[in-house]
Amino acid sequence: xxxxxxxxxxRTPLHARHAAAGARLVPFAGWLMPVQYTGIREEHLAVRTGxxxxxxxxxxxxxxxxxxxxxxxxxxxxxxxxxxxxxxxxYSVMCNEDGGVLDxxxxxxxxxxxxxxxxxxxxxxxxxxxxxxxxxSFDVDVIDRLADFAMLAVQGPLARDLxxxxxDGALPRRMRxxxxxxxxxxxxxxxxxxxxxxxxxxxxxxxxxxxxxxxxVAAGAVPAGLGARDTLRLEVCFHLYGNxxxxxxxxxxxxxxxxxxxxxxxxxxxxxxxxxxxxxxERLEPxxxxxxxxxxxxxxxxxxxxxxxGTFSPSLERGIGMxxxxxxxAPPGTRIEIDVRGTPxxxxxxxxxxxxxxx
Numbered sequence: 001x002x003x004x005x006x007x008x009x010x011r012t013p014l015h016a017r018h019a020a021a022g023a024r025l026v027p028f029a030g031w032l033m034p035v036q037y038t039g040i041r042e043e044h045l046a047v048r049t050g051x052x053x054x055x056x057x058x059x060x061x062x063x064x065x066x067x068x069x070x071x072x073x074x075x076x077x078x079x080x081x082x083x084x085x086x087x088x089x090x091y092s093v094m095c096n097e098d099g100g101v102l103d104x105x106x107x108x109x110x111x112x113x114x115x116x117x118x119x120x121x122x123x124x125x126x127x128x129x130x131x132x133x134x135x136x137s138f139d140v141d142v143i144d145r146l147a148d149f150a151m152l153a154v155q156g157p158l159a160r161d162l163x164x165x166x167x168d169g170a171l172p173r174r175m176r177x178x179x180x181x182x183x184x185x186x187x188x189x190x191x192x193x194x195x196x197x198x199x200x201x202x203x204x205x206x207x208x209x210x211x212x213x214x215x216x217v218a219a220g221a222v223p224a225g226l227g228a229r230d231t232l233r234l235e236v237c238f239h240l241y242g243n244x245x246x247x248x249x250x251x252x253x254x255x256x257x258x259x260x261x262x263x264x265x266x267x268x269x270x271x272x273x274x275x276x277x278x279x280x281x282e283r284l285e286p287x288x289x290x291x292x293x294x295x296x297x298x299x300x301x302x303x304x305x306x307x308x309x310g311t312f313s314p315s316l317e318r319g320i321g322m323x324x325x326x327x328x329x330a331p332p333g334t335r336i337e338i339d340v341r342g343t344p345x346x347x348x349x350x351x352x353x354x355x356x357x358x359x
Contacts, residue, residue, distance in 0.1 A: 012057035013150045013206040014213055021223055029122035031058040034225040043228035044314040047195055051156035052224035053216050060124030061149050061203065062131060064115045066140035073107065073115060076134055076267060078251065078260040084109045089175045089192050092259050093251050094127065095268030099275065100247035101254065103127050104239060106192055108177045116145070116188070116203075120241045134267070150209035154221055155199035155232075162219050163189075163200055171200055183215035194229065196236030196353060231311050234320060235355035237286050243297050244284060244308045244322055253280035253324065255352075283330040284308065286354050287338075289319030293345040295338045301325060302337040302344060315355050325349070 009032040018025060023034035034055065036043060046052050064073055074081045079092035088109050094102045103123040108116045119127045128144050135142045154163050164171050167189070168181040177190040187204035204212060217223060230240070239245050244254060250268075251260050252275045262269040262276070282305070289295060295310035301323055310321030329336060334349040 010058070012055055013209040014055045014057065017210055017213055018055065018223075023223070023225060026226075028226060029058060029120075031121060033058060034223075036225040036227045037223045040225070040227035040231060041314045043222060043224035044231050046222035047156045047197055047224055047228060047232055048315055049157065051154060051159040051162045051199075051221045052195075052228070053213065053221040054153040054155070054224050054226075054229055055151075055213070056153050056201070056229075057150040057206070057209065058121040059151050060119035060121060060127070061145040061151075062117045062119060062128055063143040063145045064117065064131075064140060065113055065143075066138075067113060068138040068140045069113045069115055072135060072138040072140045072142075073117070074264055074266065075138070076131065077105065077107065078256075078266050078269075078272075080261040080264055081107070081109075082264075086111060087172070087176055087178055089177050089190050093245070093256055094130070095250070095266070095272065096247060097268055097271070099250040099268040099271030101241075101245045101249065101251055102130060102247060104241055104245055104256070106190075108188070108190060110177075110188075118151075123241060148205070149203045150206040152202045152204075152209065152213065152216070153193055153195075153199065154202070154216060155193045155195040155197045156221075157197060159197065159199035159221070162221060163216070166215055166219060174198075183212050185212050187212070194238055195232040196238070196355065197232070230309075231314060234309055234311050234322070235313050235315055236353040237322060239284075240309055249282075249324070250275055250280075252276050253282050254284045279327065281327065282324045283327055284322055284324050285330045285332075286320065286322050286350050286352055287336065287347040288316070288350050288354065289321075289338075290346045290348060292319075293340050293343065294319040295321045295323075295340050295345060295347070299341075300339045301329075302339055303329070305329065305336070307338060313354065319345070319347075320354050321347075 018034040077092040172191040185208045193199045262273040299307040305325040307323045313320045
């Protein structure tokens with residue numbers, strides 16, 4: 001029997017599949033989500049060596065269409081929407097006026113004046129409210145599509161070959177998207193992902209998600225939960241909103257200056273340009289623990305700095321993480337000490353990504 005707090009949580013269209021598979025289900029961003037099935041390590045390595053499938057239906061979607069769709073999104077998003085072709089995908093951040101990060105997002109351009117933006121689960125309602133407020137001076141329709149899509153991610157070196165055997169046409173290349181039928185179900189397929197491996201993300205009608213999940217699992221993909229998703233993304237230094245990104249810090253110190261085109265005049269661009277010119281006081285950098293121990297988010301770095309994300313890396317077989325560090329202590333090769341629940345742990349600042357093929 002679920003507690004009252006659990007009954008308040010949303011369930012994805014694949015909830016019954018997760019329960020039947022014996023997944024460990026946990027609250028996450030207002031949803032009841034699978035954190036693991038057989039185990040984080042096994043699922044992680046399945047994605048690194050073969051193909052894994054993730055239910056990411058907790059992610060949100062916002063549709064933008066109309067004559068001013070591009071101008072509107074250009075006003076909100078840090079990247080240059082003019083460079084996004086039809087059938088393209090683009091990563092960006094959305095900021096407040098002070099340059100703090102409200103969310104990091106993927107936007108797909110479906111047609112000339114038609115876009116779909118994927119939000120982080122915990123930020124979706126706030127993001128949508130912000131977008132509606134900002135849309136008042138633009139000729140654009142902004143539509144909440146959260147309830148209209150299930151979202152699956154199939155990731156790993158064998159993922160594209162596995163999925164291609166189930167589709168009616170060629171898969172989009174990296175950072176592209178297209179409409180396809182998979183297992184006779186129509187959907188939007190994006191050449192995107194959050195693991196550092198090749199693969200695709202699928203957006204489709206929620207009612208059809210179970211049959212697509214079944215087809216992909218039957219073809220050989222291993223179900224993987226949020227635990228493996230976190231270890232995979234951290235090995236390649238991808239950001240997690242709420243840990244590595246927040247309103248209290250901007251994209252320059254987070255290492256996301258590459259997706260910020262201040263010349264477009266997006267909200268927060270002046271503040272971000274100022275930080276870029278002056279240089280940030282801190283930088284988000286990856287580290288590897290020397291010896292035993294795992295640092296976690298919030299652990300202080302002795303002498304200045306704070307861990308934003310930390311875990312045990314199944315691929316590297318050691319503790320890893322990212323931390324905001326004073327600039328003078330941020331260069332690769334620098335040794336730092338992290339206070340892990342009262343025990344100092346020595347770590348070394350490394351280059352991104354921590355995991356590379358052949359490590």
